[in-house]
Structure formats: C-alpha cells, structure tokens
Amino acid sequence: MYHGAVAKLAQSVLEYVRRLELLKAGDRVAVAVSGGADSVALLRLLMELRLELGVVLSVVHFNHGLRADESDADAQFVTLLAQRNDLELHCDRGDVTKHAASRHLSTEAAARQLRYQYFWRLLEEKKLSRIATGHTLDDQAETVLLRLVRGAGTRGLAGIYPQLSVGGSQFPASIVRPLLTTRRTQLEAYLKEIAQEWRDDSSNRDLRYARNRVRHGIVPRLERSLNPAVRETLAEMAEIARAEEEFWQAEMMRVLPTVWEAARRCFRLPELGRLPLALRRRVVRAAAESLGLRLEFKHVEEVLGLTPTKSAMLPGGWILSRTKAALQFDPADREGKAVSIDYEYAMPVPGVVQVPEIQASFEAVVVRADVAPGYNPDQVFDPALLGKELTVRNWRAGDRFWPAHSKSPKKVKELLQERKLTGRARRLWPVVASGPEIVWVRGFPAPARLRPREGATEILTIWEHSDV
Numbered sequence: 001m002y003h004g005a006v007a008k009l010a011q012s013v014l015e016y017v018r019r020l021e022l023l024k025a026g027d028r029v030a031v032a033v034s035g036g037a038d039s040v041a042l043l044r045l046l047m048e049l050r051l052e053l054g055v056v057l058s059v060v061h062f063n064h065g066l067r068a069d070e071s072d073a074d075a076q077f078v079t080l081l082a083q084r085n086d087l088e089l090h091c092d093r094g095d096v097t098k099h100a101a102s103r104h105l106s107t108e109a110a111a112r113q114l115r116y117q118y119f120w121r122l123l124e125e126k127k128l129s130r131i132a133t134g135h136t137l138d139d140q141a142e143t144v145l146l147r148l149v150r151g152a153g154t155r156g157l158a159g160i161y162p163q164l165s166v167g168g169s170q171f172p173a174s175i176v177r178p179l180l181t182t183r184r185t186q187l188e189a190y191l192k193e194i195a196q197e198w199r200d201d202s203s204n205r206d207l208r209y210a211r212n213r214v215r216h217g218i219v220p221r222l223e224r225s226l227n228p229a230v231r232e233t234l235a236e237m238a239e240i241a242r243a244e245e246e247f248w249q250a251e252m253m254r255v256l257p258t259v260w261e262a263a264r265r266c267f268r269l270p271e272l273g274r275l276p277l278a279l280r281r282r283v284v285r286a287a288a289e290s291l292g293l294r295l296e297f298k299h300v301e302e303v304l305g306l307t308p309t310k311s312a313m314l315p316g317g318w319i320l321s322r323t324k325a326a327l328q329f330d331p332a333d334r335e336g337k338a339v340s341i342d343y344e345y346a347m348p349v350p351g352v353v354q355v356p357e358i359q360a361s362f363e364a365v366v367v368r369a370d371v372a373p374g375y376n377p378d379q380v381f382d383p384a385l386l387g388k389e390l391t392v393r394n395w396r397a398g399d400r401f402w403p404a405h406s407k408s409p410k411k412v413k414e415l416l417q418e419r420k421l422t423g424r425a426r427r428l429w430p431v432v433a434s435g436p437e438i439v440w441v442r443g444f445p446a447p448a449r450l451r452p453r454e455g456a457t458e459i460l461t462i463w464e465h466s467d468v
Contacts, residue, residue: 006193013045013178020162022176025054029130032060035074035199038134041187042179044196062115063093074199092118123166123173135160135177138184141234142214154245159238252282260287263356267327293318328424344393353392358428362392363463369456378445382452383460386434394428401438404445
C-alpha cells in the first residue's frame with residue numbers, strides 16, 4: 001500500500017470517479033493503454049483502486065502502425081505489462097495512413113476514428129461495460145484552447161466529456177475519463193515513485209501537429225506571461241460549458257418539435273421568431289444536423305437572416321429557401337437547384353391517408369348515387385372504374401392527365417405551368433393514381449370517362465383536408 005503523495009493521488013482519482021459515477025461495482029473495465037505515461041498511470045491507479053471500486057480490470061491496445069518498429073515496441077510493452085499483472089489483453093491494429101487517404105482525414109483524426117471504432121466494437125459486443133482512457137487535465141486545457149482559436153460555441157468549449165455513452169438502457173456501456181482533473185506532471189511523478197516504466201511516443205514532439213505546438217509552445221508561454229494556472233482555468237471553463245450545454249440541450253429538445261417539421265424539412269417562421277436568439281441558433285443547428293448537415297456560425301446567421309422569397313446555398317449540397325411563413329431545407333443538384341423528394345402513399349377505397357410532406361390528408365369516400373346532387377360533378381368517380389386501392393403521390397416527370405372539359409390529355413408539368421406554380425409547391429403537387437393512370441390532380445376536374453355511368457348505384461369522391 002502506498003502512502004503520501006501517491007496515496008493522495010489515488011484518493012483524488014477515486015473521489016472524481018465516484019462523484020461523476022464513472023464506474024460502478026461489477027463493471028468490466030478495460031484501460032486503454034498506449035504505453036505512454038498517462039495511460040500506464042491510469043492502469044496502475046485503477047489496479048490499486050479496483051477492490052474498493054469492485055471492478056474487473058483488463059487492458060486494451062490499438063496499434064496505429066504509424067511509427068513502424070516503435071509502434072510494434074509499444075504494443076510489445078503493453079502486452080508484457082498486461083501479462084505481468086495477470087490482466088486480459090484486447091488488442092487490434094489498423095492502417096491509419098490508408099484510412100486517412102480514403103476518408104480525406106488528417107492522420108490524427110484517422111487514428112482516433114479507427115481507435116474508437118475498435119472501442120465501440122468491444123463495448124457493443126458486450127465484452128466490456130467500460131473503457132477508461134488516460135485523458136488528463138492538460139489534454140482538456142489543450143482541447144479547449146484549440147477549439148477556441150478554431151471557433152467554437154459552448155458545445156466545443158465543453159471539451160472532453162468525462163463519459164461517452166454507448167448502447168441503451170438494457171446494456172449501458174461507456175468510455176470514461178477518470179483523470180480529467182489530474183495533471184500530467186502528477187502522473188509522471190507517481191510512476192517514478194512506484195518505479196513503473198513507460199514509453200515515450202516520439203510523435204508527441206513533432207511540431208507539425210497542432211496539439212504539440214499548443215502543448216510545447218503556446219500553453220507554456222501563456223503560463224509564463226499571463227496566468228500560471230492557465231491549464232486549470234481552461235479546464236474549469238470546460239466544466240462550466242458542459243453544465244450550460246446540458247441545460248441548453250434539454251431546452252432545445254423541448255422546443256425543437258414546436259418550430260421544426262421534420263417530415264417537410266422546414267421551420268415555421270412565426271414560432272421560430274418568438275424564440276430568444278440563443279435558442280433560435282441552437283434549434284437551427286440541431287435541425288440541420290438531423291439532415292446530416294453541419295453548420296458553422298456564419299451559416300446559422302445566414303439561415304436566420306434570409307429574407308422572404310430569397311434562397312441560399314448551404315454546405316453539403318443543400319439549398320435554403322424562405323417564404324413568408326416557412327424556412328425550407330432541400331437537397332440541391334450540381335447546378336444548385338432543389339431536388340424534389342418524392343412521396344407516395346397507398347389509400348384504400350374507402351379510406352384516409354395522411355401526407356405529412358404537404359401537411360394534408362386525403363380521403364376516398366363512397367356514397368349512394370341518390371345523394372350525388374350534393375357533390376361537385378367535376379370531383380366524382382364511378383368506383384367500378386377505379387381500383388380498390390389508390391395511390392397518393394407527388395407528380396413525376398412524364399405523368400399525363402386528361403381533365404374534363406379539355407380536348408386531349410396533357411402533361412401534368414404543362415398543367416402546372418399554366419397555373420404559374422413554382423418552387424416547392426409545384427414539386428410536391430399531389431396527384432392520385434389508380435394503377436399507372438393519374439385519375440385526380442389537385443385543382444383540376446376529374447376525367448370525363450371516369451364519371452359515374454348511367455344507372456350507377458354508388459359514386460366515389462376524393463377529398464383533400466388540410467392538416468395545418
């Protein structure tokens with residue numbers, strides 16, 4: 001049993017783990033060990049605390065293969081460390097260079113993505129319930145500073161989270177960071193005190209990487225010139241930002257459904273305009289993310305500042321358009337024109353179907369022919385001439401329709417042009433089909449040949465109801 005500074009460090013880590021409930025009795029915890037001081041120290045600290053925590057420990061290592069023999073030596077060091085302490089070892093390797101090239105990522109981003117994909121796989125396979133990583137207070141400070149200078153809101157300034165959850169309520173699993181309040185110098189002093197070796201990663205001194213420039217140059221200068229406790233200050237900023245982000249996230253999730261129509265991909269402007277600016281910005285960003293679209297601050301401001309009847313191109317091949325009542329997001333083609341998203345729903349006869357894309361529902365009603373005088377003759381059909389199931393959809397290129405009182409069939413496209421319909425309204429204009437034939441188009445009389453025949457006992461009419 002250790003005493004003095006070593007025991008104090010272990011107690012500090014234990015208190016942090018318990019306060020944030022990062023580990024609980026019965027957890028199967030793998031410590032992610034690269035071979036460096038931080039991860040080796042985390043392993044040794046959790047080995048000392050495992051009986052008190054009631055957890056089962058193992059080791060996980062991912063070989064990025066970026067430093068040839070040096071990477072293999074790291075893997076060998078971790079293997080021996082696990083063996084000497086009688087711990088199970090989970091290990092894998094990946095081609096980071098190839099992954100970075102294929103995904104257009106930096107080496108750092110590609111390495112992290114492959115490493116975490118392996119972590120998620122182990123958790124999802126239920127081999128483990130927790131993976132603990134050796135992120136320190138120094139890592140937190142560096143992350144916050146990097147995000148600050150690159151541009152970030154409170155979400156970015158929240159930095160590294162103490163816990164990342166995976167799985168659901170039936171099998172809660174997570175990646176945990178027990179050392180986020182611990183300095184790197186404390187861990188190195190701890191390892192020297194207990195005579196535990198570690199590996200130095202030569203790439204950590206490579207100033208081509210932004211984090212290394214921050215670690216070895218910028219932060220030390222800030223400590224000397226402005227604030228000796230700048231690392232602690234930046235880490236505290238992250239903790240404050242996380243708490244505020246959690247509050248705003250909950251508020252945003254409460255408000256988003258009241259202003260955003262996911263099926264139509266549009267905001268209702270009157271409701272959106274009544275929100276405070278901070279909340280407006282958040283719901284715009286969240287709605288865009290639900291479409292796979294990540295917006296920077298300038299793009300969010302562009303969305304909120306768009307004037308009526310105008311449109312704007314957004315990143316990721318999306319186009320934004322505004323009417324008096326709505327802000328509409330649509331995918332765009334290579335020429336920057338909005339791409340129509342088709343819809344199609346089956347409607348039984350008789351029966352009702354909802355069409356959320358246009359906020360309407362359609363009803364096929366069958367009534368006795370002796371009440372026919374109460375119906376518009378341009379909107380009634382002989383049910384015997386239609387199928388038992390109709391299809392409600394938006395019109396498509398090549399569709400033709402023969403309205404009553406016209407000499408011949410016309411393309412639906414031409415009919416809509418005559419009505420001077422444009423934009424989203426035109427793209428989503430509804431039609432009803434019986435098999436391959438268009439039998440109903442909003443705003444046009446039904447085909448004469450489908451009218452009820454002499455002596456028909458029943459008639460069918462199609463109603464459109466607004467769901468607004």
